[in-house]
Amino acid sequence: MKRYIKMAESPMEGHPDKLADLIADALLDEFIRKDPYSRVSLEILLVSGMTFVSGHVSTESYVDIPGVVRNTIKEVGYNKPEYGFDADTSAVITSIEEQSPEIALGISSEGAGDTATVIGYACRETENYMPLPISLAHLLSKSISEMRKSGRAPFLRPDGKVLLTILYEDEKPLFVKDLVVFVQHDPDVSLDKLREFIHEEVLKKTLPQKLISEATRIMINPSGRFVMGGPIADVGQTGRKIVSDAYGDVAYSGGSAFSGKDPTKTDRSASYLARMMAKHVVACGFASRCMVQMAYAFGVSEVIAFDIETYGTEKVDKEKIKSALLEVFPTGPKKIIDFLDLRKPIYKKTACYGHFGKEDLSWEKLTKVEELKERLS
Template sequence: MRSTYLFTSESVSEGHPDKVSDQISDAIVDLLLSKDPEARVACETLTTTQRVVLAGELRCKGVYENGAWVDGALEEIEQTVRRTVREIGYEQDGFHWETLTFENHLHGQSAHIAQGVDASGNKDEGAGDQGIMFGFACDETPDLMPATIDYSHKILQRLATDRKSGAAPFLEPDAKSQVTLRYRDGKPVAATAIVVSTQHAPGYDEGAKEAELKDYVKGVVAEILPEGFLSDETRWHINPTGTFVIGGPDGDAGLTGRKIIVDTYGGASPHGGGAFSGKDPTKVDRSAAYISRYLAKNIVAAGIARRCTIQLSYAIGVSEPLSLYVDTHGTGTVGDERIEDAIRSIDKLGGLTPRGIRTHLKLNKPIYRRSAAYGHFGRAAEGDHFPWERTDLADDLKAALA
């Protein structure tokens, strides 16, 4: 690794059109898992001016059975979509939770996919698709996340909190952030550039109101970043295009799964390419990415390494992973091969099979809507939510390496 460099990550708010789509898709996942913990879901969402469209497949007791919708299910799905849009905060002429046009094109799961995934006879549950998944952790922040993406998320979370509480009534839901940090000896030491673009009420693009908005954003950033990171040399770009009144799905179409780098590590780690939102936990795009983060975070939390990347790979219909790869980037206290062996030796992980992952992390619960904005990683494990952020495997890893 280079010791001195600049690195940048971006985040987008819950009101960004792609994130609106992600949250709707995960709200549908939560709805179906609340009805049937073994539900199968692959829900894609399109959002655009005054329109939300769902497509994909599902299998769920109490919702879709024997090739037909259960009475009331279609209405409940639509209510879930509208409630999600309302909670994000869209009550605009171009996108309003109550008056938008809704289309539902979800249908039953392919029998050919089901036969590969479902357990039967002596066959364990298989992976829901082929693919490679990565997990990452580092000691740059208390959340064991890359600092650039961590701060980018937190800036936008604060804007959303203030918008909803009324502390910043001039803000609207759509926003983006970008943080560029200078690294010295591999550690972040200064912010060289901050970019924040936020949708705003009319009039906040000129004069005293524009100054109010920019001063507010600078104050939020100053509270989020560590003391001393901002200086006279920091370059600021706040709403650099000027006016940002038209935004959200009215300003640009949104699709599920288009913010996979925002969802993960901000470009600081490889990505296998699979999105998370809209998928039940039999899909290893989601569950294996979560267990990879869990393993990497516990390795760093245990003091075994300061930086760790993990890769897992799967074949559709096959339960055991095809490969496990650990890279501690020269920061490990033991060899990476020994860490791989230690992971394989921990029985409670269930051999990293899809069933083992779902069981260990307790993923068959309606916990996903909250993960669909501001990153799936670096969040506080709280109740049933974000179980992959717990560090309860650290002692097991240390014991296996003793």
């Protein structure tokens, strides 16, 4: 029997890179709320006392960029001067230009707004068809953040991260092998109190105990105190957590970031469709695991390349599955936008704790199961 490990990390929303993603998508939502056809490509850079917003935007709307930035920073919890980075005193510096006419022309002809390879993945390890390592990592990091924001753990600060590894045997998860939690905290809380709280109130109450064994190694702030965090301790930038945004190390990465991009960018919108396709394959029982791969070229109105991988778990011929997917799901860039209803302010909710596995998002809905089954019956 073959044993191996799979890994995942989940930064909390106060992590500098995740805060940058969150600001980018909060701004995107505001542009789309006021003009659904806004074309937006934003990059955020965070450093002590400053937020830089740069990119290209074409829109009929006006957005109070500094106001959206400061409100997002405040929502996350950077609202005290002693944190070294707070919403009211952070300078907001903007450099926004109009989208280039060449890109605008390519999109107006219903072509892709970028050249990209995209990946979608699904498996049977969890109820939402996500890999177990990334699902648990997001669950833990979100639980810790909610403890802080609800007031149950007032000594916690916004920054933090969860790293988790799971031991597998012949494709089946056995138990959590390593669990590392880093969480920012006030200077007057002892490490012993912090570690006991996280262990008793979060880990024990959140992790399925069947996944914990005597061999599980748990480390909470293993390097010691973690008082200085957020952008004062480390620069934050959009697009630096693309593996934790997707599936952990279980599936390939398409290589592109999601946050700050409107749906004409196929590296975002087509990644969502690829996930929906893979999820349908598994939900229909055609395979236990499925990865969908697609490629798009700037200005081209159809998918350039399409393939799936089912890792030998398929119950139906792979070529038949591929044909059925292409018949049922629209793969053209504009068709994806319409099919998934992507011209809505839905993106801020995707920026933290993963872009996949959240049941209220359109690409997570199993709306084509019966149609797919009929084509392969």
